[in-house]
Amino acid sequence: MVKKGFLLVGHGSKKPYNKQLIESTAAIISGKEDGYIVKSAFMENSSPTIQEMLDEFKKEEIDTLIVVPLFLARGIHIDKDIPGILGLEEGGHKGTFTTDAGDVPLVFAQPIGDNPMLADLMIESANLALDNYL
Secondary structure (H helix, E strand, C coil), rough: CEEEEEEEEEEECCCCHHHHHHHHHHHHHHHHHHCEEEEEECCCCCCCCCHHHHHHHHHCCEEEEEECCCCCCHHHHHHHHHHHHHCCCCCCCCEEEEECCCCEEEEEECCCCCHHHHHHHHHHHHHHHHHHHH
16 A cells, blocks of 8 residues: 655754654654654754655655644745745645655645644643642
């Protein structure tokens, strides 16, 4: 069965816990969704880079590549930098990715944004803080 490529992109940091968060989130996604080949990459300050993982995906048997930023909001990386690395126009979200087997659709997802699930996570975080620190 041919799967979809799923590249989870984090900002990156010189601190190791940022990389650990992105990699553990990618592992969780992989465990929940068997229709994806999941890899993680970073915009800057961490490795592997987005380009390095794109090179890895070229070798995979995928029918689509979706690049998903684990970013809260749009900014220069979402609007310009990552589309540029992906070969998309500025602000673009759809293109073509060339694998060793041929061209497949490429989709660049939106950042998390004002998703209600984010509010739920913040409420959970507040409640845990109250439970642990009061």
